[in-house]
Amino acid sequence: MHRDLHAVTFDCWGTLIYEPKREQGALARREIFRKCLQQHGVEVTEERASDALREVWLRHWREWQAGISSDATDMAGWGLEAFGIHERAAVERLGCELAEASLEQEVRALDGARETLEQLARREIRRALICDTGYSPGRVVRQLLQREGLLEFLEVLIFSNEAGVPKPNPRIFQAALDPLGVGPEQALHVGDLRRSDIAGAHGMGMRSVRIRWQNDDTSDLPDAHAVVDSHAQLRELLHLDGS
Template sequence: MDTSRIDTITFDLWNTLISHDELYDESIRRARTEGIMEALKDKGIIVGMEDLERAHELSGQKLLEKWSDDIDVDVDGQLEIFLRCLNVDPSPDNMMAIESPYTDAVLKVNPYLVDGAVEAVCDMKERGYRIALISNTGRTPGKAMRKVMKNFGLLDLFDVTVFSNEAGYQKPHKKIFEMTLEMIGSLPSKAVHIGDHSVLDVLGARRMGMKSVRVMKHAKKDDGYHEPDIYIDDITGLPEAITKLEK
């Protein structure tokens, strides 16, 4: 039996299968803070937009301290940090009130599906590969991103979806790749990771002993330099790349 044959394809999500325009960061921040303001107002807690924006920035700095070590924070942890930065009691009731506007802001800003993304994943699935997703989340957790994926017809194509806020680790930490392969029942030598980022995706996969394909269409050119096994211009080149890696 050929124990080295590829049996699993893992995908990054942002800038590999879905992407957004240059206004995304500002749009999602506004949607999140406006939604939180209204949710707190409904509970009789009046806060101004200036205070909300300050809390958004300060809580972001605190999260970055965690993320710099490739450790992620779950939803409850993020809500508590945000409310403390806003000087509002992080009681269970208050956390519950702001959870939806905090986590689901992405549903109001319309990221878009990358051309050829569904077809590329379908091609891998039709070839018989196990299909998994490994995605960092920032402030938008897996629960919300699965809704986005479902809207795009992506979610049901995946056997396993692993998001950093649920795993507790971010790419390129070895642990999030390890957890994914354990869940899907594969080995690093039999898996290929597909993503846009030189550090998060290429280096992360290499640390795990996986092959990697870097998708360049939406990649940042200044995110470090780590050589993947194959570069492709866009996701439509994936089937050919995997065929090459199989040889």
């Protein structure tokens, strides 16, 4: 796995960082959404607001499945249009607030993630991030990575809301490899989802590792070349620990 390895690309959520209390983010966005509706004369219950945002997320998920990138502004628009609100300024304002809600939530680096990046950097193995975005766009995720001390080790950062396509589209993987100056056969991708991370890497001719630290993807899609439960196991697999 480690032979002729010149670059490692990483998924973001569930691979490098995670939200220990996801429900808090959902509640915060619900209140942001309700407040926006109230400002436009629409009163809804907490349950109705939650249902509306659930439908919004399902639409985002369906678009992701179809290979279409959507972001917080798109989702804000879908949520507001369900209540007859189409004002562009309102959509953009709500999109910004929904996106930045992540900055107020608890986000942590996975145990050992920084050590993995440090060891790769020490061995001059190139490092990139390939991140599918939802409510949190690239500009927000960059801040979260910096806050957790990971940003400095990532040489290239590619986000679906900026690249225009999500994983497993080969364009988003190529966008990460090109600036690194390495070919797919020299690179390894680490992620937690078979459909996007593993299928995308294999479609490019890259090696792959699935990490199931937070999420164990048990779908019947083809699995990675190797599966690990932690960054410690990943470093062992890549022979990174030690001198």
